Amino acid sequence: MSNTILSFTLNGEFTEVQVSPSDMLVDVLRDKLHLTGTKKGCGKGECGACTVIMNGEAVNSCMVPAMKAEGSKVETIEGIGSPDKLHPLQVSFMDNGAIQCGFCTPGMIMSAKALIDKKAEPSKEEIQEALSGNICRCTGYVKIEKAVSDAAKQIRENL
Amino acid sequence: MKEYTTVGKSVRKLDALEKATGTATFSTDFSLPGMLYGKVLRSPYPHARIIKIDTTEAEKLPGVKAVATYQNTPRELFNTSATMTFTVPSLEPVLDQYIFDNVVRYVGDEVAAVAATSERIAEEALKLIKVEYEELPAVFDPLEAMKPEAPDIQGPCREGKNIPGETVKIPVGDVAKGFAESDIIIEKQFKLPIQKQAQLETQAAVAQVGVDGKITVWSTTQTPHPTRMILSKIFGVPHSKIRVLNPPYVGGGFGVRIGLSAKAEPIAVALSILAKKPVKIVYSREEDFIASDTRHGGYVTVKLGAKSDGTFHALDLRAVLDAGAYCSFSCETPGVLGAMGLSVYRIPNEYYYGHSVYTNKTPAGAMRGFGNPQAMFPIESVVDMMAEKLNMDPLELRMKNIMKVGDPWCLPYPCQSTGLAECIEKGAKSIGWERRGKLNKPGAKKLRGIGVGVGTHCSNAWPFCVDYDNAIITVQQDGSIHLASGVPDIGTGTSTTLPQFAAEVLGARLEDVNITFADTQSTPFDIGSHASRTCYAAGTAVVAAATDARKQILEYAGNLFEVPPENLDIKDSEIYIINQNLGEDCKGSGVCQIGEGKKTMTLKELAYHAHLRNKQFIGVGRIVPGNAPPWHAHFAEVEVDTETGQVKVIKVAAAHDVGKAINPVIVEGQIEGGVLMGVGYAVSEEIRYDDKGRQIHSSLHKYFLPTIEDTPEIDAILVESNEPSGPFGAKGVGETGLVPTAGAIANAVYDATGVRFYEIPLTEERVYKALKQNGY
Numbered sequence: 001m002s003n004t005i006l007s008f009t010l011n012g013e014f015t016e017v018q019v020s021p022s023d024m025l026v027d028v029l030r031d032k033l034h035l036t037g038t039k040k041g042c043g044k045g046e047c048g049a050c051t052v053i054m055n056g057e058a059v060n061s062c063m064v065p066a067m068k069a070e071g072s073k074v075e076t077i078e079g080i081g082s083p084d085k086l087h088p089l090q091v092s093f094m095d096n097g098a099i100q101c102g103f104c105t106p107g108m109i110m111s112a113k114a115l116i117d118k119k120a121e122p123s124k125e126e127i128q129e130a131l132s133g134n135i136c137r138c139t140g141y142v143k144i145e146k147a148v149s150d151a152a153k154q155i156r157e158n159l
Numbered sequence: 160m161k162e163y164t165t166v167g168k169s170v171r172k173l174d175a176l177e178k179a180t181g182t183a184t185f186s187t188d189f190s191l192p193g194m195l196y197g198k199v200l201r202s203p204y205p206h207a208r209i210i211k212i213d214t215t216e217a218e219k220l221p222g223v224k225a226v227a228t229y230q231n232t233p234r235e236l237f238n239t240s241a242t243m244t245f246t247v248p249s250l251e252p253v254l255d256q257y258i259f260d261n262v263v264r265y266v267g268d269e270v271a272a273v274a275a276t277s278e279r280i281a282e283e284a285l286k287l288i289k290v291e292y293e294e295l296p297a298v299f300d301p302l303e304a305m306k307p308e309a310p311d312i313q314g315p316c317r318e319g320k321n322i323p324g325e326t327v328k329i330p331v332g333d334v335a336k337g338f339a340e341s342d343i344i345i346e347k348q349f350k351l352p353i354q355k356q357a358q359l360e361t362q363a364a365v366a367q368v369g370v371d372g373k374i375t376v377w378s379t380t381q382t383p384h385p386t387r388m389i390l391s392k393i394f395g396v397p398h399s400k401i402r403v404l405n406p407p408y409v410g411g412g413f414g415v416r417i418g419l420s421a422k423a424e425p426i427a428v429a430l431s432i433l434a435k436k437p438v439k440i441v442y443s444r445e446e447d448f449i450a451s452d453t454r455h456g457g458y459v460t461v462k463l464g465a466k467s468d469g470t471f472h473a474l475d476l477r478a479v480l481d482a483g484a485y486c487s488f489s490c491e492t493p494g495v496l497g498a499m500g501l502s503v504y505r506i507p508n509e510y511y512y513g514h515s516v517y518t519n520k521t522p523a524g525a526m527r528g529f530g531n532p533q534a535m536f537p538i539e540s541v542v543d544m545m546a547e548k549l550n551m552d553p554l555e556l557r558m559k560n561i562m563k564v565g566d567p568w569c570l571p572y573p574c575q576s577t578g579l580a581e582c583i584e585k586g587a588k589s590i591g592w593e594r595r596g597k598l599n600k601p602g603a604k605k606l607r608g609i610g611v612g613v614g615t616h617c618s619n620a621w622p623f624c625v626d627y628d629n630a631i632i633t634v635q636q637d638g639s640i641h642l643a644s645g646v647p648d649i650g651t652g653t654s655t656t657l658p659q660f661a662a663e664v665l666g667a668r669l670e671d672v673n674i675t676f677a678d679t680q681s682t683p684f685d686i687g688s689h690a691s692r693t694c695y696a697a698g699t700a701v702v703a704a705a706t707d708a709r710k711q712i713l714e715y716a717g718n719l720f721e722v723p724p725e726n727l728d729i730k731d732s733e734i735y736i737i738n739q740n741l742g743e744d745c746k747g748s749g750v751c752q753i754g755e756g757k758k759t760m761t762l763k764e765l766a767y768h769a770h771l772r773n774k775q776f777i778g779v780g781r782i783v784p785g786n787a788p789p790w791h792a793h794f795a796e797v798e799v800d801t802e803t804g805q806v807k808v809i810k811v812a813a814a815h816d817v818g819k820a821i822n823p824v825i826v827e828g829q830i831e832g833g834v835l836m837g838v839g840y841a842v843s844e845e846i847r848y849d850d851k852g853r854q855i856h857s858s859l860h861k862y863f864l865p866t867i868e869d870t871p872e873i874d875a876i877l878v879e880s881n882e883p884s885g886p887f888g889a890k891g892v893g894e895t896g897l898v899p900t901a902g903a904i905a906n907a908v909y910d911a912t913g914v915r916f917y918e919i920p921l922t923e924e925r926v927y928k929a930l931k932q933n934g935y
Contacts, residue, residue, distance in 0.1 A: 036188035037181020039410070041359045042444040046859040049359055077181035086179070094175035097824035100832065101650025102178030103185060103359035103410030131867045135859060137357055137411050138650045140831035140896075141867040142875075143824075 008069045010035075011079025019066040026050040026061040028069075029076060037077040037106045041135070048134030051107035052076050058114035060133070077106035080113060088158075089113055092151035093144070100138030108134050112148040120156050124149070164730070166663040166887045169824035172655045173674075174408065174648065184406045186363040186379045187441050194365065195224050195274040197430045197440040198281035200288055201450060202263035202270055205297035205519035205852025206310065209261045209270065209290060216287040217273060222280035225433035226288070228271040229259040232429045235393045239452075240488045240524060241385035241418035241687060242624040244392060253324045253486040255313050258393065258425045263292075264312055264484035265519050266852045267449035269422055274430040274438045297852055301457055301481045301516035312484060312517040321517040323482055324490035329497050329511040331569050337473025337508025341464025344473075345544050349461070349537040350918040352845040353481065354454035356526050357864055360410020361447040362420040366427035367437040374428055375402045379420045381412040382687025384645050386419055387679045393425050394432075404678035405647045412649035413836070414452070414525030417488070417689040421451035448857040452524025453846060455480040455492050455515065459533055461541040464508075469549050471506045471560045478513035478533065480523070487524035489515035494623060496530030499898075500538055502568045502788065503615050504560040509569065519852050525689060527833065527894045531616055532840060532901060536919060539612040539902030543909065553611055553906070554587060561613065562788075571622050572786045576890075578816030578880035579613060579790035586611070589812035589874045590794035595910060606799045607809070608911025612902030615788040618882075618891035619692030626692065627783045628700035629683035632661060632708045634776040638732060638763030640665060640672040642704070645685030646697045647677035651893055652825035653693050657701045659821055660886055664705035665712070666729025667762060683781075691891025694821060696784035698886035708778025715774070716765055735759040785884035790816040791895045793834070795871075795903040799911045801935045804927025806842050806908055808869075814876035815895055819888035823877060826892055830875040833896015839865045841901035842921045 006019045006028065017032050026043075029035045029052070038061060041049035045063040052061045053075040081087035089109050092098070099105050108131060115122055115130035122130070127148050136144060177183035214226040236254035238244045246252050259269050271288050275281040296310040303309060304321045316322045338344055364378035374396055380386040383403040391398050403424070409416075419425065423440045430438040442451070457480035464473035478496050482489035497511030515523070546553040561579050568574060590609055598607035620626040633641045642661050648654040658672040665672075675681050685697055709729070716734045717724035728737050739758060760768075769775065794812040799805070811834050820826040843863040846856045856862040881888035901919055908926070909915050914933050918925065 030188075035181075036184070039185070039359070040187065041361070041410075042859055044444065044858065044860075046444070047359065081180065083176060083180065090179040093179050094171050097169070097172070097828050099172060099175050099178045100652070100828055101359065101411040102174065102183050102408060103650075105178050106181045109179065128867045128870075133866075135357075135359065135864055135866065137359055137413070137836070137864070138832045139828055140833075140835035140873055141870045142831045142873050143828060145867065145870075 006066055006070055008071060009073045011075055021067060023066040024062050025064040025066050025069050028066045029061060035076050035078050039103050039106060041103065048111065049104055049107045051110040051134060053110055053114050056114065056117065058111045077109060088154045089151040092147040092154065096143045096147040096150060098139060098143040098147035104134060104136040108136065108144055116152045116155060120152065122152055163663055165659045165669050166821055167819065169822055170655065170659065170669060172652055173658060174654050183408045185360055185408050185410050186365065186377055186406050187360055189365050189377050189406045190439065191365065191367060191437040194437040194439050195276060195434055196278040196281050197272055197274045197427055197438045198278060198285055199269055199426060200271040200285045202266060202268040204263060204292055204294055205266050206295040207263050207292040208295060209263065210293050211291040212271065213289040214271065217284040220280065220284045220287060222276040223273055223284045224436060225274040225430050226271060227259065227429045227433055229257060229261050231433065232258045233393055237389050237393055238486055239419040239422065241382040242491060242620065243486065244389050245625065247625055250325065253490060255486050258422060258429055265521055267521060268484065272426050272430055274434045297519035299518050299520060299848055299852060301479050301518055304516045304518050312519060318514065322514050323486040323517060326512065326514040327494045327497055329501060329569050331501065332508035334473050334475055334508045334510040338464045341472045342467040343545065343548055344462065344464045345541050345548065346460065346462040347541055347917060349459045351456050351459060351533045352920055353456040354526060354840050354844050355448060355846055355862060356413035356415040357859065357862065358411030358413055358415060361444055362416065362423045362442040362451050363440065364420055364423035364427040365437060365439045366424065366431040368428065368431045372396065373400045376424050376428060377404055377406045378424050379409050379416050381409065381416045381647055381649055381689055382418060383647065383677050383679050384684045385687060386424060389419060390424060390428060394428060402680040407677050409647055409649045412688065413527045414529065414689060417525045417687065444859065445857050449521055449854050452487050452522050454526035455523040455530065455533065457481045459537045461537045463541050463545055465545055465549065469551050469556050469559050471504050473508040474501065474506045476500050476511045480515040481520065482515035482517050483520045483522035484517060485522040487522045489523060491623065492530040496534045498570060499531040499615060500534030502570055503562060503613060505562050505566045520848060521854065527836060528898050529894065531614065531898045535612060535614045535899050536901040536905060539899060540905055543906045554583060554592065557613055558583060574788055575884060576787065576818065576880040576882045577790050578878035579792065581878045582790055582792040582814035582816055583613065585876045585878065586792045586794045586812045586814035589876060590796055590810065592794065604801050606801060606911040607796065608907040609794065609796050610903045610906025610910050611792060611794050612899035612906060613792045614899040615790050616891060616895050616898055617690055618695040618787045618789065618885065619784045620690040621784055621786055626686050626696065628685050628697045630697065630700040630704040630780040631683060632704040632778040634708055634712065634766050636766055636770040638671065638761060638766040640667050642672060642674045642701060643682045644674065644676050644697055644701060645679065645682035646693050647688050649688050651688065651693060651829060652822060653688065656694050656821050656825065657697060660698050660701045661705045664702055665709050667732045671732050691893040691895065694889055695787065695885050695891050698889060699784050700780040700782045702886045703780030703782050704778040707780065708776050711776040711778065712765065715769055716760065732762040733759050734762065734765060787818065787882045787884050787890040789890045789892060789895050791899055793899045793903040795907040797904060797907040797911060799908055799926065801930055804923040804930060806921045806926055808838050808842065808871040808904060810872040811900065812874045812876065813896060814878055815892060816878040816880045817892045818882035818885045818890035819879050820877050821887060821889050826877060827875040829892045830896045831873045833894065834873050834900055835865050835870055837897030837900025838871065838904065840897060841904040841919055845920050
C-alpha cells in the first residue's frame with residue numbers, strides 16, 4: 001500500500017506528515033513527529049499510556065489508525081502546557097506526589113483532561129471511570145485521583 | 160527530635176516537571192542516528208533441542224542487517240540477575256544462560272534475533288528463519304520436577320533433582336524439642352501463585368558499539384554497574400570500555416530488571432557488533448510477560464507450636480519455589496523467604512528449609528518483596544488459626560509474640576529498632592478493629608470481615624549479597640553542589656531523596672543540589688536499586704560524602720574566619736558563626752577580614768574564593784551499609800459476595816515503621832503502590848499455564864491487574880522508630896507495602912465467611928467453589 005499525507009491539527013498547529021496506511025497514530029506521533037511524551041506500554045489498548053485527546057475525546061492512540069486522524073484535532077501532553085504556563089493538572093500531579101516512574105503520567109493527565117474539559121466538577125466515581133483504562137503500577141492511584149480532583153477544583157476557582 | 164531543613168519535608172520531586180510535561184526520557188524513547196531495530200525469535204516449545212537453524216532467507220530480506228543465533232554470538236555462561244553472576248563466596252555462582260543456546264527450555268526462550276532498518280522488517284525476517292526442533296519432555300510443577308523420572312532441565316544438580324544452587328537451611332534452637340514442649344501445633348501447606356511485575360515500561364535497550372570497541376548501552380536496568388559487569392563477562396570487553404546508563408528514567412522496576420532487562424542488553428549488543436550500527440530492542444508487552452522474570456510461585460508449609468498461654472515456642476517453615484527454566488534469583492529468594500519468615504516473631508526454636516526447582520516455565524526472579532510475601536501469607540494465616548484455637552484476639556496474640564529490640568534472631572545483624580507495636584495500635588484504630596465480628600446482619604448475602612497481617616523486611620541485601628555504595632559530592636566553583644550516585648531512579652524518588660540528604664548535611668538549599676545518577680561512566684560503583692535499599696544504603700553513602708565535603712568547607716572557612724571549624728555552621732547555602740546574633744558587630748570574629756562589615760559568607764563566595772586559590776571541595780562517601788528491619792501491620796476490611804464469590808477490598812490501613820520518612824509523600828506513595836500490588840496478589844493476579852507450557856495470562860487484560868476502580872481506601876500510616884544505622888534514622892520501605900497484604904486480606908475473608916483459604920489469589924472462581932463446598 002502506498003504512503004499518503006495525513007493532515008491534522010496537532011496541539012493547535014496545522015501538521016502534515018507522510019504515513020503508511022498501516023501506521024497507528026501513536027507511532028506517527030512518537031517516531032515521525034518525535035513527540036515521545038506519548039508513551040507506548042502495550043500497543044493493544046490495554047494500558048492507556050498512549051492516551052491522547054482526539055476531537056475532545058480521550059483515545060488510545062495505539063488503537064487509532066493514523067489515517068483516522070485526518071482532519072481531526074489532536075492534543076498530546078506536549079500541547080497542554082509549558083514549564084512557564086503549566087496546565088493545572090500538571091501542577092496538581094506534581095504537588096500531590098501523583099508521579100512516580102512517570103511512564104503512565106502523560107496518558108493519565110490526558111484522560112483526566114478530557115474528563116474535566118467536559119465536566120467541571122467530576123465525582124470520585126466519574127474520575128475513576130475516566131481513568132479506568134489507564135494502568136499505573138507505582139502509585140496505587142490514591143494520589144492520582146486526588147490530583148485530578150484538586151486540579152478540577154483549581155480550574156473551577158480560577159474561572 | 161531535631162527539626163531539619165530539608166529532611167522530613169515532602170518537597171516536590173525533582174523529576175516531576177519533566178515527567179508531567181512529557182519531556183522525561185525513557186529507554187523506549189531513545190534513538191540514535193543510523194539506529195536499527197531488533198526483534199527476537201522465541202521458542203514455541205517448552206523444551207526442545209534445535210537440530211537445525213537456517214537464517215539464509217531472513218538475511219536476504221532487504222533492510223535486514225544482522226541475524227544472531229547461538230552460532231555467531233558468544234558462548235559465555237551468565238546469570239541475568241545482578242547478584243548471582245558475581246556472588247559472595249562460599250556460594251558458587253549458578254551460571255545457566257547463554258544469549259542464545261541450542262536448547263530451549265520454556266515457551267518464549269530466545270532462539271535468534273534480527274536487526275533491521277525497521278521493526279516491521281525485523282518482524283518479517285523472523286518469519287523467514289527456519290528452525291528444526293526436536294521436542295524434549297517438559298515439566299511444569301516444581302514438586303513434579305523433583306521426581307526422579309522428571310527431565311533434567313539444566314543437567315544434573317548437586318543438591319537434588321532440578322534444584323539450582325544450594326538449599327537454604329536456617330536452624331534456631333531445637334525445633335523437635337520445641338514442638339514436643341508445645342501445647343498446640345498447627346501445620347498447613349499453602350500454594351502460591353506466579354505474579355508479574357507488570358511495570359509500565361517493557362524491557363528495552365539501545366546498544367552502540369564504537370569502532371574502537373567501546374560499548375554503550377542505554378537500558379531499563381535497575382542496576383547499571385552490575386549490568387556492566389555481566390556484559391563485560393559475556394563479551395570479553397573490560398569494564399572500563401563499557402558504559403551502561405538509564406536515559407535517565409526507567410518506567411518502573413519492581414525487581415524485574417535487577418541485572419539485565421531480561422536479555423535486552425546482551426541481544427542488542429550482539430546485534431550491534433554484527434551489524435556495526437546502533438540497535439534498539441523494545442520488548443512487546445507479551446514478550447515482557449512470557450520472557451522476563453516473574454515472582455516465584457510454589458508451595459510453603461508452616462508448622463507453628465505454641466504454649467497454652469499463647470507463647471510461640473516452635474516454628475518449622477518449608478518452601479519449594481518454582482524457579483522456571485533458568486536460575487536468575489532462585490537461590491536468594493528462598494533464603495529471604497526463610498530469613499524474613501523466621502524474624503517476625505520471637506520463637507526460641509525454629510527451622511527453615513527451602514529451595515527452588517527448575518521447571519519449563521518463564522524464569523522466576525526478583526519481584527517486590529522477594530520471597531517475603533510468599534512467607535507471610537502462610538504464616539499470618541496460621542497465626543490467626545492459632546489465635547482462634549487459643550480463643551485469643553489475633554492482635555493480642557501478635558502483641559505477645561512480636562520481635563523486640565535486642566531479641567535474638569536468625570539474622571546476622573541486630574534488631575536495633577521496632578515500631579511494630581505502634582503500627583498494630585495505629586492500624587487497628589484506623590480500621591476500627593473493635594467492629595470485628597459485628598459487621599454482618601443474619602442472612603446477608605454480602606459479608607464483611609476484618610483481618611490483620613504483620614511483617615518485617617530488610618533495608619538492603621548485605622550480608623546476603625554484595626551490597627555497597629559510593630557517592631561523590633563536588634562543590635562547584637559557583638557554590639552549587641554536584642552529587643554523583645550510581646543508583647537509578649525507577650520511580651521511587653531516589654533523584655529527590657538523595658539530594659535532600661546532601662542539602663541537609665551541607666546546609667545547602669535543595670535547589671543548589673544537582674544529581675547525576677544511573678550512569679557507570681560518571682558515577683562510582685553502586686550495586687543499584689533493589690532490596691528496599693536505595694534511600695537507606697545509597698543515602699548512607701551520600702551522607703558520608705556530604706559530611707566529608709562539609710568538613711573541608713568548614714575547615715577552609717574556619718581558617719578564613721579565624722575561628723575553629725566547629726564554631727561554624729551552614730544554612731541556606733551560607734556559612735555563619737554559631738550563636739552570633741544577626742545584626743551583631745563582627746569585630747573580633749575574624750569574619751570582617753574577608754569583606755567589610757560581613758560576618759557570613761555564602762557557599763558561592765567561599766567556593767570561588769577557594770577556586771582562586773586552586774582548591775575545590777570534593778567529598779567522597781564509600782560505605783558498606785548496615786541493615787535494619789522495617790516493620791508493618793496491615794488491616795484489611797473486605798466484602799465477600801457469597802452469590803458470586805467476588806472479594807472486594809474496602810479498605811487497607813497500612814501502618815509502617817519506616818525509621819524516618821525522609822520525604823513523607825514519597826514514602827506514602829511507596830506504601831500505597833505496594834498495598835495495591837498486594838491487593839492484586841491476594842485477589843486477582845496470577846499467571847497460569849496450559850498443558851503445552853504456554854502462559855494463559857500473557858497480557859495486561861488477561862492478567863487482571865488492579866485498576867483505579869479496584870483501589871480500596873488506603874490509609875498509609877507512618878511510624879518513625881529512628882533506626883540508629885540508617886541515614887537520619889531511615890530504613891527501607893520500597894517493598895514492604897505488599898508483604899503482609901495478602902495475609903491480612905485472607906484473614907479478613909475468613910472473618911467474613913469462616914472459610915480458610917490455602918491458595919491465592921482469591922478469585923471469584925476459587926472463592927465461589929469454596930463457599931459452595933462450605934454450605935453457602
